[in-house]
Amino acid sequence: MSGQHIFLELILMPLLAFMIGLFLVLMMRKVRARIERRVGPPFLQPLWDIIKLYVKKMQISHGVIHDLGIIMLLGGYITAEVFLPVPGMSGFTSQGDIITLIYLMMVPSLGLALGVGQCANPNGSIGISRALTAMLAYDIPFIVVIAGACLYYGTTDLTEIIALQKSQQWGLLSMPILALAGLIAIHAMLGKEPFEIYVAPAEIATGPMVEMSGKYLGSLFVMQCLQIYTITVLYTSLFLGGGYTWFDFIPKLFLVALLPVMITVIFPRYKTDDVLRWLWKWPTGLALLGLAIVVLQG
Amino acid sequence: MKDVIPIQTNNTETIAVSKNSKNIYQQAIDTFSNFCRARSLFVLHYCTGCGAIELPPAMTSRFDMERLGIQPMVTPRQADILLITGYVSIKTLKRVILTYEQMQGPKYVIGICSCTVNGGMYWQSYATAKVLSEYLPVDMYIAGCMPRPEAVLTGLQQLMKKIEKGEANSWENYFKRYDYYLGNQQHLFGDTWHTPTDILEEARHYHLYGAESTGNNTARLIKYTVEHDLTKLDAPLREKDSMTKRGKK
Amino acid sequence: MSVLDLDHVFFLLIVNIGIAVLWGNRPFVGKILTLLYILEGLSILTSYHVLLSGAVLSSSLTFTVMQQTVQWQLGVSGGFFALITFMAAGLATWFSSGVWARSYAPIRLLHSYMALNVAAMLLLLASNDFLGLFIAWELVSLVSFLIIAINGGRSAKAAYSYILYAFLGAMAILLALIIIWNATNSFSYVEVRHHWSTMSVNRQLIVVLLLITGFGIKMAILPFHRWQAPAYAYVPAPVAAFLGAISSRMGLFALFIVLLQVVGIDVIQTLWLPFEIINMQTFLLWLAALTLIIPTFIALRQTDARLLLAWHGIGQGGFMLLGILSANALGTAGGIMHVFNHASYQAALFFAVFSVSYRTGTADLDRLGGLVTRMPISFTVMLVGIIGLAGLPPMNGFVSKWLIYKALLDEGMPLLFLAAVIGTLGTILSVYKLIHNTFLGQLRLEHENIKEVPWSMSIPMMILASIVFITGYFPGLLLESIAAMQSTLGISVVDYHLGGVNTGKGNLNMIVVVSTMLMAIGMGALIFFVLGNPRKQVTQWDNYAGGHFLTSDMRYQYSHNFYPGLMRVISPLYRNTIFWLESAIVSTVQFMAHISYALFMQANYLLYLILLVVISLLWVLAV
Amino acid sequence: MQDSLILLVVLPLLLAFLLPVIARYLGNLSGLTGSLLLLFNILLLANAWNSVGYSPKVILLGGFAAPLGIVFYIDKLNMLFAILTTIIALLLWPCRTHNTDVREYVLWLLLLAGCYGVILSGDLFNIYVFYELLAVASYGLVTLPATGASYIAGFRYLMISALGSAFALLGIALIYSFTGSVNIAHLAQIIPDHLHHIWGYSAALLLIIGFGVKAELFPVNFWVAEVYSHADKRVTALLAGVVSKIAVLIILRFIILLFPWQDIFNFLLLLGIIGVIVGEFAAFYAQDLLRLLAFSSIAQSGLVIIAFACATEAGIMAGIALAIHHLLLKPALFLLASHCDRSINDLAGLAKSSPWASALFVILALSLLGVPPLPGFWAKLLLLQSLMAEQYLLLLVLVLLATIVEAAYLFRLFMLFYQRQEMPEQKRITIQGQELYPVITLSGILLLGLFFLPLFMDSLREIAMQTSNIEAYINTVLGKVQHIGEGNI
Structure with missing residues (x-):
């Protein structure tokens, strides 16, 4: 692969991720509105929000680490995008496998946590405490799912996993229970109700975002786009055979994102304890069952 | 092309504030920015009075603010609009001002209900701040007791138009005419009134320092700060100090 | 290569001890000792290429007793650990050599004990048979006891409990040794390996369990983990860094040598616990996993930064053991690499924590906060350290953990992989608490006038932090010696390059990962700084508190019981x-x-x- | 040449009777004569050591041949113990203490004569006689401080010891009534095969328990703690170091030559291990430094007994090594502790007032604990090896666990010594002067011996080989003549 080609992918992959992420966010808001019998936001609303936040005339920072956290957060997700294979582009996927990817996805969380910590707002700290707790909650079923999938495919290389699914069958069909557990895990990962303990606007004033304004909040919006994209692509690659072309890839992403959104609207919010208990009970149990089936099969 | 206005600070040093006259690119950017700002409004409801009850219908399925790009937000840091519904008592006003100062410009204030216009049915009350615009630069009043959601939405749409035209700049007045607003605030809260946000410093930073930014009232504030040597500890201690003093009275 | 290279090092160590004992109180001695440690490290490093080729550095020191010739020679494994030891000791001495030394009364004892520790450890690392190993082992235990007890009071109490555990371990090893001697009539590794199968299966089982107990106690594997955290927490900074970095890894070294070189992992795989319930290897792997998880979650509950780090040290020991026992080239490499990585970031973290407590007088996580504006260097070091400890890219902790994860997945042990990840998640939670409660959040009134620590303390910290980053960027630097180690031990060798490893079923190239991260962070910075108006920094009280006024005497810091929801769920599991x-x-x-x-x-x-x-x-x- | 070794016994006895007379003329200098005597004994022994060589020798007293005559048996083991006894006695010789009563010298000399006699004697009755001599002398020595406590301790000692002697005598009587002989070599031919029944066992038990009193064998060692903590420290050192080891030596001879039965070995193993465990636990509880050392001494004797009870060459070697180690080390420890005869909690911060003594104490105690590479470790290693060779796995584990308890109390002690805590002026303890030179000599021997470890091990193995060679013993004593009568069995 030529250097030029790689460079192009380095720019293009995050950019595409951002754009698709914008539409995913839009879809989420739209679907939510429609379920609530509202019209919902205009087509470019997510973009307007981000631009508006970036062009705020006053930008309040709480210190260098506040800025650094935001930069880490953006940088972490931009890195993660390059390690996610999409149709036509595989970036650096062969240089870092799915384990690397999972841990790369934790870097933005750490960045956010640092930035929020520097804000010195107790609500923000509570939010981070809850976010990390939630991470402990949803990562356990998620890791079991990943382990099961990797065990089934016999590799941790995402491109190989996709290729295997193309030649055999989708992970969804061969490991339906793991796929279900994974879906619940990514629901929690997206931080949607009933798992949105760390945003909790009515309790802790949106937690980590409480002191975020202007482009800081804008960057968080960007992060949200990239996060949804990353998670859905990861799930698609693991269970839906990745994409042959962008035309079947993007619908898969939307489908993956759609399912949690459809469910989320009807829920209120769990307590932190309940999130932990629920996620450690049901999806983890399902995932372990799926893992057992994988182990017994192979 | 720059014209430099020398201004007087509390440290009696002269700093230069440049005022750019805009070229065409900047004008284009400004136009686009205003376009986006008008289409994405985050609202912080400061629901102190009865008018708050009219907001949920405006947000939910009947009227659906979100189709206009208006979303509720819960902290002043994230919000563009401060919606003040109903009467503002003096005690509440302190919080309103604090919240307003923590919002990021461009920021807009909408007073809903008659009470924010002239005190409404509380005009005789000793404990109510009657005219909100004496303490904060208010962009728009939506009168009525209470105004219906349609009125609220119409008001918001008018504000959006103003923003898109680039006319909703009254938030700059708070910096440019800080002395005036501070004076009114001091009139209500006493001479030791402080907030954590250093408005003069911000005005300097964002080049919003005007001729009326400082005056007798800000001098009083600065004097108090210097007297109590609270520069290092900043606003909070001053606030606490003032509160305890008032308690002694 | 001259044969006397190791003598040279031993000589330098004796000089070291001499200087420390005679002139330990003088202000300049710390610097001289640091130089000596560096010199010792260099003298091993200069002949390191010889070690890499599989040769040994031998010493002329030798004696024969009971028909056993005990001699000392340093192989590549010993050399690798010795380098870590010298790095830790040198930097710890440097850290203690400045203004701190003048205020610390028993500085001479500290220097002397440190020198003794290093010497005893080198004896252990260079030991070539069980007898030499045991002698050095006891010496290491004793000098560790000395250095742990240095502060008296709480640390003396911890040292007492340590020495009892150490004796329990030593007796277990002695018993194993005697059983081995009885069967093979020899103490030499080669002979024992050769005659290993003369022992009955039960004897083999007992010997392996005894050795695991004995050596495991030093690295505080479950259920012998209780001594370590208090022992390592209440000692002075350099000592804590030294102990946390390398001292307890001596157990790992011995286990590594014994289990992989002498016993052989294939033997362990064929051993079954009574009634054939569980395979020996599986049993040990789960022991390692528990050693990882339980101390990590105990660390999560600590409110003292030093205890928190010490408990994590125990947990990371479990990680290393997990890697070494996985019987996989990647896993072994990861386990050994984690020793180095852990040494570097753990020392950095201890230094950072002690810098804070040096300036503020406390390491209580409920009494700190917001120090980042006052101590930026310490903050940076701690940040690098916690990223390493948590095992996130781009720091070196990630690489070794990746190797271990990968090995566990490759060997088809998904539950152990899960256990490892749970350990990592627990680590992330508690290290964030560490950095948040210390450096982030509201600065306390009494810490308004705090300054950064002096250079004598911050330079070693920065060196360690850069080591953490560089070995994360170029893990091949370490993998080279690890591959040499594996080939000398005759186990499968990891396929490495400068940037990481190729497995064919998922690769890791840290050069690409880190470069991409740096570039992406650059892009992030570009987006952040170029777009939008310049930022304006505000004071920490200019903070939204629901419209309430924040005041300087009521600084809202969210620090005590940082994870209440989690604790409500898991606290019934802490049963003591x-x-x-x-x-x-x-x-x-x-x-x-x-x-x-x-x-x-x-x-x-x-x-x-x-x-x-x-x-x-x-x-x-x-x- | 080796016949001159009779002088070892004769000269102290002679001097003991002459000394009151000498003292009348020489006054305080009379103590010196004892030292000179001991020096002479050392020369004598050193001279004899080479000539003993590979084959043991026998001295026929009065020219009568064994089994009828009285014999002194000399082999390397006996010589070694004699030499060590002499050296330690020389080091502990009380002539430097002020106002030493001449009676003390006499008692010391009697004690030494008893020791030599017990070591060298080749027949049961002589052993008994010298043993009694030794015992009587030690009663006197124990009560020398003339304090109430020392009298009580002495009385307790006397009671147990007397009972023990009675048992021993009973045992000898039994044996004599069955065999008509008291010569060990002769008995070694008869007893193992012909007395392998109830009376033989009874005799063995009575002898072991009888001599076990001095050997600090488990159930008959209740005098140890009291006597050691209240007697003069030099006497304590001698009793703990030398006398107990000599008694163990006799037991070793008995079980090798006379009662080589597995039941007896098991019995001794049992007593030994109980001794070790109870000793260590009691020492763990002891709040008084001297008692602590006394209990540790019991435990160490238990170890020696265990080693000997293995009754293999390796076991004997280990036992001798342990015995020699303890014999050199315990006197030093007791002397170091001589000024610290009170609650160990009062010793907090001792290292500050007497740094060298505490350092020495710690090193010696570590050797006691068996920390490598100190000499104690090698002795213990030998013991463990011999236990393992006999597959006494459980015993091994118990010994090792007892070591942990030992470590617990010793390290508690060390930590007290090195506590950073100022001692009150009036409580300050220093270890100095007279006690120091024997201590330094003894620890010097121990630590320097470390450099000759391989050499030492070899000679130990040789000694063990010689000791376990029953044939050689019998041949040496009885000559080539193998036609000894069957006695009256």
Whole structure:
């Protein structure tokens, strides 16, 4: 692969991720509105929000680490995008496998946590405490799912996993229970109700975002786009055979994102304890069952 | 092309504030920015009075603010609009001002209900701040007791138009005419009134320092700060100090 | 290469001890000792290429007893650990050499004990047979006891409990040694390996368990983990860094040598615990996993930064063991690499924590906060350290953990992989608490005038932090020696390059990952700084508190009980079982002691005598 | 040449009777004569050591041949113990203490004569006689401080010891009534095969328990703690170091030559291990430094007994090594502790007032604990090896666990010594002067011996080989003549 080609992918992959992420966010808001019998936001609303936040005339920072956290957060997700294979582009996927990817996805969380910590707002700290707790909650079923999938495919290389699914069958069909557990895990990962303990606007004033304004909040919006994209692509690659072309890839992403959104609207919010208990009970149990089936099969 | 206005600070040093006259690119950017700002409004409801009850219908399925790009937000840091519904008592006003100062410009204030216009049915009350615009630069009043959601939405749409035209700049007045607003605030809260946000410093930073930014009232504030040597500890201690003093009275 | 290279190092160590003992109180001595440690490290490093080729550095020191020739030679594994030791000791001495040394009363003891520790450790690392290993092992235990007890008070108490555990371990090793001797009539590694199968399966099982117990106690594997955290937490900074970085890894080194070189992982795989319940390897792997998880979650509950780090040290030891026992080239490499990585970031973290407590006088996580504006260097070091400890890219902790994860997945051990990840998640939670409660959040009123620590303390920290980053960027630097180690031990060798490893089923190239991260962070910075208006920094009180006024005497810092929701769920799991067990044993011993003493001192001795004779005669009649 | 070794016994006895007379003329200098005597004894022994060589020798007293005559048996083991006894006695010789009573010298000399006699004697009755001599002398020595406590301790000692002697005598009587002989070599031919029944066992038990009193064998050692903590420290050192080891030596001879039965070995193993465990536990509880050392001494004797009870060459070697180690080390420890005869809690911060003494104490105690590479470790290693060779796995574990208890109380002690805590002026303890030179000599021997470890091990193995060679013993004593009568069995 030529250097030029790689460079192009380095720019293009995050950019595409951002754009698709914008539409995913839009879809989420739209679907939510429609379920609530509202019209919902205009087509470019997510973009307007981000631009508006970036062009705020006053930008309040709480210190260098506040800025650094935001930069880490953006940088972490931009890195993660390059390690996610999409149709036509595989970036650096062969240089870092799915384990690397999972841990790369934790870097933005750490960045956010640092930035929020520097804000010195107790609500923000509570939010981070809850976010990390939630991470402990949803990562356990998620890791079991990943382990099961990797065990089934016999590799941790995402491109190989996709290729295997193309030649055999989708992970969804061969490991339906793991796929279900994974879906619940990514629901929690997206931080949607009933798992949105760390945003909790009515309790802790949106937690980590409480002191975020202007482009800081804008960057968080960007992060949200990239996060949804990353998670859905990861799930698609693991269970839906990745994409042959962008035309079947993007619908898969939307489908993956759609399912949690459809469910989320009807829920209120769990307590932190309940999130932990629920996620450690049901999806983890399902995932372990799926893992057992994988182990017994192979 | 720059014209430099020398201004007087509390440290009696002269700093230069440049005022750019805009070229065409900047004008284009400004136009686009205003376009986006008008289409994405985050609202912080400061629901102190009865008018708050009219907001949920405006947000939910009947009227659906979100189709206009208006979303509720819960902290002043994230919000563009401060919606003040109903009467503002003096005690509440302190919080309103604090919240307003923590919002990021461009920021807009909408007073809903008659009470924010002239005190409404509380005009005789000793404990109510009657005219909100004496303490904060208010962009728009939506009168009525209470105004219906349609009125609220119409008001918001008018504000959006103003923003898109680039006319909703009254938030700059708070910096440019800080002395005036501070004076009114001091009139209500006493001479030791402080907030954590250093408005003069911000005005300097964002080049919003005007001729009326400082005056007798800000001098009083600065004097108090210097007297109590609270520069290092900043606003909070001053606030606490003032509160305890008032308690002694 | 001259044969006397190791003599040279030993000589330097003796000089080191001499200087420390004689002039330890002088202000300049710390610097000289640092130089000496560096010199020692360099003298090993200069002949390191020889070690990499599989040769050894031998010493002329030798003696023969019981037909066993005990001699000292440093192989590549020993050399690798020795380098870590010298790095830790050198930087720790440097850290302690400045203004801190002038205020610390027993500085001479500290220097001397440190030198003794290093010397004893080198003896251990260079030992070439079980006898030499055991002698060095006991020496290491004793000098560790000395250095742990240095502060008296709480640390002396911890040292006492340490030495008892250490003796338990030593006795277990001795028993194993005697059993081995009985079967093979030799102490040399080669001979023992050769005659290993002469032992019955039960004996093999007992020996392996005893060795694991003995060496494991030093690295505080479950259920012998209780001594370590208090022992490492209440000592002065350099000591804590040194102990946390390398001292407890001596156990790992010994286990590594014994299990992989002498016993052989293939033997362990074929051993079964009684009733064939569980394979020995699986048993040990789960022990390692528990050693990883339980101390990590105990660390999560700590409110003292030093204790928190010390508990994590135990947990990371479990990680290393997990890697080494996985019987996989990647896993072994990861386990050994984690020793180096852990040494670097753990020392950095201890230094950072002690810098804070040096300036503020406390390491209580409930009494700190917001120090980032006052101590930026310490903050940066701690940030690098916690990213390493948590095992996130781009720091070196990630690489070794990746290797271990990968090995566990490759070997088809998904549950152990899960356990490892749970350990990592727990680590992330608690290290964030560490950095948040120390450096982030609201700065306290009493810490307004705090300054950064002096250069003598911050330079070693920065060196460690850069080591953490560089070995994360170029893990091949370490993998080279690890591959050499694996080939000398005759186990499968990891396929490495400068940037990481190729497995064919998922690769890791840290050069690409880190470069991409740096570039992406650059892009992030570009987006952040170029777009939008310049930022304006505000004070920490300019903070949204629901419209309330924040005041300087009520600085809202969210620090105590940082994870309440999690704790409500998992606190019933903290049962202190081992604590109760330990107290039960202690009470039993005291009871027995009382009885024995009473037997001698109070009872009617003549009665016993007559009774004994009568009983003996009865017995005789029975015979 | 080796016949001159009779002088070892004769000269102290002679001097003991002459000394009151000498003292009348020489006054305080009379103590010196004892030292000179001991020096002479050392020369004598050193001279004899080479000539003993590979084959043991026998001295026929009065020219009568064994089994009828009285014999002194000399082999390397006996010589070694004699030499060590002499050296330690020389080091502990009380002539430097002020106002030493001449009676003390006499008692010391009697004690030494008893020791030599017990070591060298080749027949049961002589052993008994010298043993009694030794015992009587030690009663006197124990009560020398003339304090109430020392009298009580002495009385307790006397009671147990007397009972023990009675048992021993009973045992000898039994044996004599069955065999008509008291010569060990002769008995070694008869007893193992012909007395392998109830009376033989009874005799064995009575002898073991009888001599076990001095050997600090488990159930008959209740005098140890009291006597050691209240007697003069030099006497304590001698009793703990030398006398107990000599008694163990006798037991070793008995079980090797006379009663080589597995039941007896098991019995001794049992007593030994109980001794070790009870000793260590009691020491763990002891709040008084001297008692602590006394209990540790019991435990160490238990270890020696265990080693000997293995009754293999390796076991004997280990036992001798342990015995020599303890014999050199315990006197030093007791002397170091001589000024610290009170609650160990009062010793907090001792290292500050007497740094060298505490350092020495710690090193010696570590050797006691068996920390490598100190000499104690090698002795213990030998013991463990011999236990393992006999597959006494449980015993091994118990010994090792007891070591942990030992570590617990010793390290508690060390930590008290090095506590950073100022001692009150009036409580300050220093270890100095007279006690120091024997201590330094003894620890010097121990630590320097470390450099000759391989050499030492080899000679130990040789000694063990010689000791376990029953044939050689019998041949040496009885000559080539193998036609000894069957006695009256």
